[in-house]
Amino acid sequence: MANESSLLSLEGISKDFYGNVVLEDVTFTVGRGEIIGLVGENGAGKTTLMRILFGMPVIAETGGFKGRIMLDGKQVAFTSPFDALDAGIGMVHQEFSLIPGFTATENITLNRESMKRNVACDIFGERMSVLDRARMRTRAAKAISRLGVKLDPDILVSEMPVGHKQFTEIAREIDRSNVKLLVLDEPTAVLTETEAEVLIQSMRMLAAQGISIIFISHRLHEIINVADKIVVLRDGKAVKSVPVKGVSVHDIATWMVGREVKGSSSMLSACSEKVFLKVDNLWVDMPGETVRNVSFDVCEGEIFGIGGLAGQGKLGIPNGLMGLFPAGGNASLDDSPVPLNDPHKVLNNHMAFVSEDRRGVGLLLDETLEWNVAFTAMQAKGEHLIPVLGGLFKLRNERTMKLLAEEYIKTLEIKCTGPKQRAKELSGGNQQKICLAKAFALKPKLLFVSEPTRGIDVGAKAIVLETLRRYNKEYGMTIVMVSSELEELRSICHRIAIVDEGRIAGILPPTAEIAEFGLLMSGEKTGKNGDAA
Amino acid sequence: MNRIKAFITDFGWPRIIIAIFLLALFISAPFVGVKLDASFTDVFNRFGQNVIMVLALVPMVQAGCGLNFGLPLGILSGLLGSTMAMQFGLTGPMGFLVAILITIFFGSIFGLGYGKLLNKVKGEEMTIAMYVGFSAVMLFSILWLLLPYTKPDLVMGYAGEGLRRSISLEKYWDKILNNFLALRIGSVRNLAGNLSGGFIFPTGLMMFVAACVVFMWFFLRTKTGTAMTAVGSNPDFARASGVSVEKMRTTSVVVSTIIGGIGILVYQQSFGFVQVYDAPLYMAFPAVSALLIGGASVTKASMLNVVIGTLLFQGMLTMTPSVINSVLKTDMSEVIRIIVSNGMIIYALTRKTKVTK
Ligand SMILES: Nc1ncnc2c1ncn2[C@@H]1O[C@H](COP(=O)(O)OP(=O)(O)OP(=O)(O)O)[C@@H](O)[C@H]1O
Ligand SMILES: [Mg+2]
Numbered sequence: 005m006a007n008e009s010s011l012l013s014l015e016g017i018s019k020d021f022y023g024n025v026v027l028e029d030v031t032f033t034v035g036r037g038e039i040i041g042l043v044g045e046n047g048a049g050k051t052t053l054m055r056i057l058f059g060m061p062v063i064a065e066t067g068g069f070k071g072r073i074m075l076d077g078k079q080v081a082f083t084s085p086f087d088a089l090d091a092g093i094g095m096v097h098q099e100f101s102l103i104p105g106f107t108a109t110e111n112i113t114l115n116r117e118s119m120k121r122n123v124a125c126d127i128f129g130e131r132m133s134v135l136d137r138a139r140m141r142t143r144a145a146k147a148i149s150r151l152g153v154k155l156d157p158d159i160l161v162s163e164m165p166v167g168h169k170q171f172t173e174i175a176r177e178i179d180r181s182n183v184k185l186l187v188l189d190e191p192t193a194v195l196t197e198t199e200a201e202v203l204i205q206s207m208r209m210l211a212a213q214g215i216s217i218i219f220i221s222h223r224l225h226e227i228i229n230v231a232d233k234i235v236v237l238r239d240g241k242a243v244k245s246v247p248v249k250g251v252s253v254h255d256i257a258t259w260m261v262g263r264e265v266k267g268s269s270s271m272l273s274a275c276s277e278k279v280f281l282k283v284d285n286l287w288v289d290m291p292g293e294t295v296r297n298v299s300f301d302v303c304e305g306e307i308f309g310i311g312g313l314a315g316q317g318k319l320g321i322p323n324g325l326m327g328l329f330p331a332g333g334n335a336s337l338d339d340s341p342v343p344l345n346d347p348h349k350v351l352n353n354h355m356a357f358v359s360e361d362r363r364g365v366g367l368l369l370d371e372t373l374e375w376n377v378a379f380t381a382m383q384a385k386g387e388h389l390i391p392v393l394g395g396l397f398k399l400r401n402e403r404t405m406k407l408l409a410e411e412y413i414k415t416l417e418i419k420c421t422g423p424k425q426r427a428k429e430l431s432g433g434n435q436q437k438i439c440l441a442k443a444f445a446l447k448p449k450l451l452f453v454s455e456p457t458r459g460i461d462v463g464a465k466a467i468v469l470e471t472l473r474r475y476n477k478e479y480g481m482t483i484v485m486v487s488s489e490l491e492e493l494r495s496i497c498h499r500i501a502i503v504d505e506g507r508i509a510g511i512l513p514p515t516a517e518i519a520e521f522g523l524l525m526s527g528e529k530t531g532k533n534g535d536a537a
Numbered sequence: 538m539n540r541i542k543a544f545i546t547d548f549g550w551p552r553i554i555i556a557i558f559l560l561a562l563f564i565s566a567p568f569v570g571v572k573l574d575a576s577f578t579d580v581f582n583r584f585g586q587n588v589i590m591v592l593a594l595v596p597m598v599q600a601g602c603g604l605n606f607g608l609p610l611g612i613l614s615g616l617l618g619s620t621m622a623m624q625f626g627l628t629g630p631m632g633f634l635v636a637i638l639i640t641i642f643f644g645s646i647f648g649l650g651y652g653k654l655l656n657k658v659k660g661e662e663m664t665i666a667m668y669v670g671f672s673a674v675m676l677f678s679i680l681w682l683l684l685p686y687t688k689p690d691l692v693m694g695y696a697g698e699g700l701r702r703s704i705s706l707e708k709y710w711d712k713i714l715n716n717f718l719a720l721r722i723g724s725v726r727n728l729a730g731n732l733s734g735g736f737i738f739p740t741g742l743m744m745f746v747a748a749c750v751v752f753m754w755f756f757l758r759t760k761t762g763t764a765m766t767a768v769g770s771n772p773d774f775a776r777a778s779g780v781s782v783e784k785m786r787t788t789s790v791v792v793s794t795i796i797g798g799i800g801i802l803v804y805q806q807s808f809g810f811v812q813v814y815d816a817p818l819y820m821a822f823p824a825v826s827a828l829l830i831g832g833a834s835v836t837k838a839s840m841l842n843v844v845i846g847t848l849l850f851q852g853m854l855t856m857t858p859s860v861i862n863s864v865l866k867t868d869m870s871e872v873i874r875i876i877v878s879n880g881m882i883i884y885a886l887t888r889k890t891k892v893t894k
Binding site for chain 1: 774
C-alpha cells in the first residue's frame with residue numbers, strides 16, 4: 005500500500021571496505037506503510053546497507069559511503085544511530101543488542117524510561133526524577149501485546165530463550181512513539197515457524213498503522229507472504245525491485261544467485277539398526293531451555309532431528325550433552341558412557357557441536373578464520389601442533405592451520421578475503437559456515453548441530469544440508485540436528501523428535517503429516533516414545 | 538601510497554607523533570648542550586632495564602585478565618629473590634642465578650594465589666589487581682622489618698635488623714648483564730686512566746632481553762599460549778573447545794608474576810641497588826603506559842607492542858627532562874616524568890580499543 009510520496013529513498017549507495025566493494029549504486033524507495041522484503045545471498049550487503057541507513061559508526065570508521073539518503077523528501081546524513089532514532093527509524097539488528105542483566109521491561113524502555121517527578125525536580129531539575137516502574141511495565145506489556153506474543157515483562161534477558169529476546173528487541177523498537185520506519189534484519193532467523201508467523205502478523209498490523217518496514221530474511225516464503233515489494237541484492241547491486249504479486253520463491257532464489265537453483269536431492273542413506281547414542285533420563289539446567297527428563301536412542305549413521313518450540317528445551321539437549329551447561333542422567337556412545345559436564349572429554353570422545361549461539365560460543369570474533377577453524381581440533385585432539393625439543397613444547401602449526409581453513413573455505417564456499425581475515429568481518433551466514441567448518445575439522449563420529457542454517461541464504465542452506473548429508477553418507481557420521489525449522493528437519497532427517505516442556509513429546513518419521521508435528525509441539529498430544537524409523 | 542596508508546593505520550598516529558617528537562628531541566639535544574652519546578647510552582640502558590617488566594604484562598592481557606596493575610606482586614618475589622641470595626652470601630653470576638630461581642619459586646606461589654583471586658572477580662580484574670599490588674607492598678613493608686635478615690650489607694646499620702631502604706649491589710652482581718661484552722664506542726681515557734664518555738652498548742643486557750622476548754614469543758605460540766589467547770578473546774568459545782578457562786587464566790597470572798620478578802632483578806642489576814619498602818608501589822604504571830603506547834589494547838598485546846612501546850616511553854622519559862632542563866635551567870625531571878607517564882596511561886585507556894564482544 006505505497007502512498008504517492010515515498011517515505012525513504014536510497015539513491016546510488018556505494019560502499020567498500022578497504023577496496024573490497026560490497027555495495028554498488030543501490031537505489032530503491034520505500035513508501036509509507038509499505039513492507040519491503042530485502043533479500044540476497046550471504047554477504048550480498050544487506051546488513052551493510054542497513055547499517056549505512058542507520059548511521060552506524062562502523063561505516064564512518066571504515067571510510068564512509070557514497071550516495072544519498074532521502075527521508076521525507078529531505079536529504080539526511082546520520083552520524084550516529086541516535087540521529088536515526090530521532091528521525092524515526094528503528095532497527096532490530098541481526099545480532100542481539102540487549103542488556104542481559106536487565107529485564108524485558110527495562111530493555112524495552114531503555115533510555116526512554118517513564119519518569120515520576122518529585123520535589124527534588126523542582127530544585128535540581130528533571131534529572132532528579134525517578135523511574136515510574138509501574139508505567140514502564142504497562143508500556144512494555146503493551147508493546148509486547150502489540151506483537152501478539154506471550155512474554156513475561158519481568159524476566160531477565162539473560163534467562164530468555166533466543167526467540168523471546170527477538171521479540172523483546174522488536175517490542176523496544178515499536179515502543180517509540182515517533183517510529184516511521186522499522187528495519188528488521190533477519191528477525192525470524194531465530195524463531196520457529198509458528199513464532200515467525202506471529203511476527204509476520206504483527207508486521208502487517210504495524211504496516212496498517214502507517215509504519216514502513218524493511219524486512220530482511222532468508223526464508224523467502226515469509227517475504228512473499230508479507231512484503232509489498234521485493235528488492236534483491238546480488239553482490240552489492242540491486243538487481244531487482246518488483247512488487248511481490250505473482251513472484252514465486254523460485255523466482256527470488258534465481259534472482260539472488262543469478263543462475264538456476266536446483267532443489268537439493270533428498271535421498272537419505274540407509275542407517276543401521278545399531279544403537280549408537282543412548283540417552284536416558286537426561287536433565288539439563290540451561291536457562292530458558294531447561295531439559296527435564298529426556299530419553300532417546302540414535303542409531304549409527306542416522307540423522308536424528310530434534311524440533312519443538314523455542315524455550316521448550318530442544319536446545320538444552322546438545323548443550324547439556326556437550327558439557328556446556330550442568331546436566332545429569334545417563335548417556336552412552338557406542339556402549340561406553342559419555343562423561344557429562346566435561347567439554348574436553350566429550351570432544352575427545354568423537355563428539356562435536358555446532359552451537360546455536362554463533363557470536364557467543366561459536367566464534368573467536370577477533371581472531372582469524374584459521375584460528376576459528378583449527379582451534380578446537382588443536383586443543384581437543386592435539387592436531388596442528390609441531391613438537392619442539394623432543395615434544396617438550398608444542399608450537400602451533402600455522403601452515404596446516406592455513407591449509408585447513410583454505411580447504412573449508414573452498415568446500416563450504418565461504419565468502420571472505422582469505423584465511424587471515426578476522427571472523428567478525430564476515431557476514432552472518434558466512435560466520436555460520438565457519439562454525440560448521442570448526443566442527444567438521446574434528447572429524448567427529450557424532451555431530452550435534454544446533455540451528456545449522458540459521459541466517460544463511462537458500463544457496464548456502466542447500467550447501468550446508470548437502471554437506472551434512474555427504475558427511476553422513478561418506479564418513480558414516482551420525483548427526484543429531486536441532487532446528488526450529490520443521491521443513492528443514494523433514495528434508496534431511498531419518499526421524500524427528502519433538503520436545504515439549506523439557507520432555508520428548510514424540511518421535512515421528514519425516515513423512516508424517518505436518519499436523520501431527522503441530523499437535524506434538526503444542527502439547528496437545530503426546531505420542532508414544534517408541535521409534536518410528 | 539596505499540601501503541603507506543595501511544602502515545600508518547596499522548602503526549597508529551599516536552606512535553608516529555611520539556616517534557617524531559622523540560626524533561625532534563634527539564636532533565635538538567646537541568644544540569642545548571645535551572650529549573648525544575650519553576643520551577643514547579641512557580636510552581638503551583633504561584630500555585633494557587624496564588622492558589622485561591613490560592613483557593610481563595603480555596600474558597595476562599592475552600588471557601583477558603587486563604593490564605596487570607598487580608605487577609608489584611611479581612616485583613616482591615624478585616625482591617625476595619635478590620635479598621635472599623645476598624643473605625646467603627652468593628655473589629656474581631651464581632648470586633644472580635640463585636636470585637632468579639628463588640624469584641621463580643615465590644613468583645609461582647604468589648601468582649597461583651593471585652590468579653585464584655582474579656578468577657573470582659572476572660570483569661573487575663584491573664581494579665582488584667591494583668589493590669592486590671598496593672596491599673602486598675604494604676604487607677611486605679612490615680615483613681622487610683621482621684624477616685630474619687642478618688647480613689650487614691642488607692640490614693640497617695644502627696638497629697642491626699630490618700632491611701635498609703636501598704641496598705647496594707656493588708659487592709654482589711651490580712651491572713652483571715650490562716657489562717657483559719659491553720661495547721664502547723668513542724670513549725676517551727681520562728686523566729685517571731679510566732674510560733669515560735662515549736656510547737656504551739649493554740650487550741649482555743640486550744641478549745638477556747632478547748632471550749626473554751623470544752621465550753614469550755614461543756610461549757604464546759604453544760598450545761597453552763594459544764589456548765590462553767582464545768580465553769582472552771572469547772572464554773565461552775574456549776570452554777566449548779575443551780579448554781579450562783580458569784586454569785588458563787591462572788597460568789597467565791603465574792607467568793606474568795614470575796616474569797615481573799625477573800624484570801625487577803634485571804632492573805636492579807642495571808640500577809645498582811635493591812629498593813624495598815614502598816619502592817615497588819608504583820612500578821606497574823610505567824610498565825602499563827609503555828605497553829599501551831606500544832599500541833597494545835586492554836585485550837591484545839604483541840612483542841612488537843612491548844619493544845616499540847618501551848623504546849618510545851623510555852626514550853621520552855630520558856630525553857624530555859634532559860632537554861627541557863637544559864632549556865629551562867631548572868630540575869624538572871621528576872615532574873615531567875610523572876606528567877608524561879600518567880598522561881600516557883590516561884590517553885591510552887581512553888583510546889578506543891578495537892575489541893568485539
Ligand atoms: N567491518 C567489516 N570489515 C570488512 N568487511 C566487512 C565488514 N562488515 C562486512 N564486511 C563484508 O561486507 C560484505 C557484506 O556483508 P553484509 O553483512 O552486509 O552481508 P549480508 O547481506 O547481511 O549477509 P548475511 O545474509 O550473511 O547476513 C561481506 O563480504 C563482509 O565480509
Ligand atoms: Mg546480514
